[in-house]
Amino acid sequence: MNRREDCADVLIIGGGAAGCYAALTLAEERPELSVLLVDKAGIERSGCLAAGVNALNAYITPGHTPEEYAAYAAQDAAGIARGDLLLTMSKRLNEVTRRMEMLGLVILKDADGRYAARGWRNLKINGENIKPLLAAAVRRAANVRVLEHVDIVDLLKAEDGRIAGAWGIDLRQDAVVYLRARAVLCATGGAAGLYRPNHPGAARHAMWYSPFNTGAGYAMGLRAGAEMTSFEMRFIALRCKDTIAPTGTLAQGVGAPQVNARGKRYQAAYGNTTSERLYAVVSENLAGRGPCFLATHGITEAQERSLERSYLNMAPAQTMRWRETGRGPRTADVEVEGTEPYIVGGHTASGYWVDTARQTTVPGLFAAGDVAGGCPQKYVTGAFAEGAYAAESAARYAASHPLPEPTENVAKVQVRVERLREQSSRPSLYDVDALEEAMQQVMDEDAGGISTAYRYTERQLGAAAQHIARLTRLSEDLRAADAYGLLKIYELRERLLVCRVLIAHQQARRETRWHCFAENLDHPKQDERFEKYVNSRLRDGRVEIILRDLVGEGERYEHTFRA
Template structure:
């Protein structure tokens, strides 16, 4: 649908059923991107004088409310694997604020939005005793989630949005509204016969997501949205340092980045061999690496010398293992979004082990290879999230980052926590806040 709007334009080429998995970067300057066909065994090397990344954030890092078969029934689209983040991290781009995760407050089980209830009919957050608790903790998204967690932990749960007593007209309007945006919620009301005017709506938090449009995680960008990789621009959920821009802000950011990219290209000297592969050696290494997954025998295994037996892994098994690690040790639902330096250290070690195992996966067809690449993208983002959570030694955003070793906020941490991969090691950097009205360049 989106491609149709531009497909007929003679100056635009649209490539569909193609999965971009890495950048072509030479001397910290963007030269294009690598991609594979989803249906055919083809690796593409795409030459480009500038690249704009707008791939969205990362879902599926943490164990969700509905694990197992339904693990991708979630608030944020499951096809947002953190690919744009991962490509930037691996390339050595400076990234920012991955510790500011986003957790949505949703209707229990259906993961339907709560804002329509809170704003549309003025529904208050109440506990099982009927007490309104939202003002006690605050009204930002993180505070609403935090308050719900604490009320449950202290034995006053479950928690609800108070809808009992709304008018029949409001009840019908809510059913229509949710039928449009979250049908499962309306179906639940109809199946049970308990619509919102006769039964309060139970609420819960989701698992954490990494989304720069709601929070501030993503590429460290200049005012014109250029990353620290020359010629690489970012917009939307992948552009960091600009929280709460949401969809309309992302559109504006896309326009800013596109115009800046065009200006950047205009300032370049005409290349001598633009249509040729930017780096043949690098491209050959990528092709060999991909073929390793396709040629690896399905019967191959990892032998554990201690156990004296072979272990077999699938993408799904490693993905679920990753989500378990992040949930238990890096502040997921199961740990009430809490973590400590010790738990993060454990998480980092386990994610490293899963990365090693992911190199021994096999793909029988191209779609399976895409799944392997998506898993590896999530694992790369997990490493950055863990490193950032450990680096910010305070609790600034309750639930979004609940540091049990440092439960309070501090003015000393009025700064950005950034990172950059250098020589295989993720180094943490600290940057001052960019004040309102300031122009920021790297």
């Protein structure tokens, strides 16, 4: 394999919404700093916004305040969210929205030129080109270099524990890439592909979240000793059946109510938080009143045409399905289903444990977007806001710290990588696909997947932990023929580590704080003893669980180490 080395003041890992916005922030505010943005694919369409996005779901509309948004998000998470992170994020939602409009994002306006809201916190947009717009702006930035098709595998640290850079694989040049930096900003997104998906087989990647977001940032952070929070608060999306297209466009857009197979509106009986809306569907199905639908039947022809275009701007499968079957939403209600669970800090609160500067517990390592924890309901604009905070903090840190020497040099890294290309002394009976399928089955059956209606017992979690340990051992014997093969091995290992830590979190929260997201059948009620964050870190190869006190409204958490 070839070898390539580079260095920068600030290294940004991941060129999705948060990473691109972080780069733009540094281009505007800190042009004197050198920035390297690395993405495992091409930034035009990488990350979870590849197909587009249908609305900006976090915006402070006139008459509302950031405090209200923060309170809403905390309440939706049943209190397990960081008040300080939510409030700081909320305060920048409108600023980042204006900036995106300046970059060319189309936002619907009323006759007076004000943004037209969809509800009290949403704006209507044409988000099909949101990633190409971001990518074009990043490419114009003079102090930002973009490295694409490079998969970052692990972080580099200095002797004193500070961050020192990261290394990865160039998928096109078949090279080990070794990057040193004064500060690192992790924006790799969350984790999909842990659980058996709705459609295993030919359509296994027809999923809500990007299947290419494999939990890389969580895994590299854990291996570097970083503390994580709230993995047990899984996110499960309620989607249009089969196409896994968004439901909000139908529910909020044309005001379609949710009805069960008997035509009864059921939602009011369950509450209306994000997890309760999913729980309602699951419960109606279990009670024999399924399937559930969004009752769109009878909408106007103009509404139907408009919905077709909206879906083409974010999830073309849905429009195609309507057209192919000849039964659009005007003639047939749209069936809904829950997806498999994901770990994603932009919707729920899973991710790096950070302070308000968005610094992790590894000095010099910052996190933003879906990989950063404690701040649910951030959505796209919240990811931008966090990208801005993390970029500014990383810049301050980089300006006041010299370039550290990594403990692991490039030759050592290369030997480690090339070992995976050599014939193993214990050739594996299995390939990556077989182990991934096994992992997804274990998670599905024993850690609360679709097949158990997202519920689990502590006995099942124990079995899941044993299986994941077995699969992790088996993954060590995998070997690759080329750089893409290496990528597949690393992605599987990332997912297995995320599964392992997730199970430990599920075991630690001995209550049911949220239906479906963490439904513990041995402890089916909320328990005030768990008004805590469940945090974790790897210590000497073991998962250590830390219960931390809540950081409520008006309070602020700061790391105690001196960075």
